Amino acid sequence: MATTSTLSTPDLLEQVRLAGSPPKHVAIIMDGNGRWARERLMPRPFGHRSGMKAVREVVHGAIEAGLQHLSLFAFSQENWQRPTTEVSALMSLLEEYIAREVAELSERGVRVRILGERDRLTDGARKAVEMVERTTAHNDTLTLNIFISYGSRTELVRATQSLARDVAQGIMSPDDIDEDAISGRLMTAGMPDPDLLIRTSGEQRVSNFLLWQLAYTEFYISGVLWPDFGRRDLFTAILDYKRRERRYGKVSV
Ligand code: FPP
DSSP: OOGGGGGOHHHHHHHHHHHHOOSEEEEEEEOOOOHHHTTTTTOOHEEEEEEEHHHHHHHHHHHTTTTTEEEEEEEEEGGGSSHHHHHHHHHHHHHHHHHHHHHHHHHEEEEEEESSSSSSSSSSHHHHHHHHHHTTTTTOSEEEEEEEOOOOHHHHHHHHHEEEEHHHHSSSSGOOOHHHHHHHHHHTTTTTOOOOEEOOTTTTOTTSSTTTEEEOOEEEOOOOGGGGOOOOHHHHHHHHHHSOOOOOOOEEE
16 A cells, blocks of 8 residues: 555645545644755755745645645744844745735635734835735635744733733633633634644754644644645645544543
């Protein structure tokens, strides 16, 4: 019998479809752009540019696989500490990605949302972000969540402050604070938690990404560096996920 590694990409997609309902929400920590560039004796932004092509490929794969939400961690709050040239290159790439892809994303029914501290983005990037969100707001085939200048602990701090303010003003009581109340104050409010988290490049860390939302998420570590990650890698991860038994802390029946 053919293993996933010997199947063609269309056959892998067929396997994904035969495996039944796909995960609703897949989150990806895109890692390894710098190493990919270094292996080619090129500067780091060269890896990010190739990483942008992988984003395009994976978005198409997510539509084919029938995902409802795809969340990509593109830039963390900690990433602001990288050299200015690299940060500028990433901001420009975001603008370029949006300008290049907005028409096709719209046509394919993709809604784009940008999550993170957008006040810190360059003017150009912020305008591009507002434009793509506005243009794609009514689409519902796939929601593409791009996390930029995002940190999960800050998100939790903000949610806590917002609840505390409501308690202080008598709008709610401390006893009203439950899991739904906290989830409802996060940037991901209204979205299902990720079923599957993929991290590329072999690293095995969460890196301050969706700490609350990943409580019961299945993890899949891929050894592939992000610029080389394609739809067949996405399909392979989904098939691996479909073979797992999710117990949410209970025992199997
Ligand atoms: C991590 O690799 C990757 C990033 C910090 C940036 C991710 C950006 C992209 C994929 C391109 C632009 C994205 C969009 C959505 C337009 P790293 O640089 O930490 O790699 P390393 O660990 O090998 O150094």
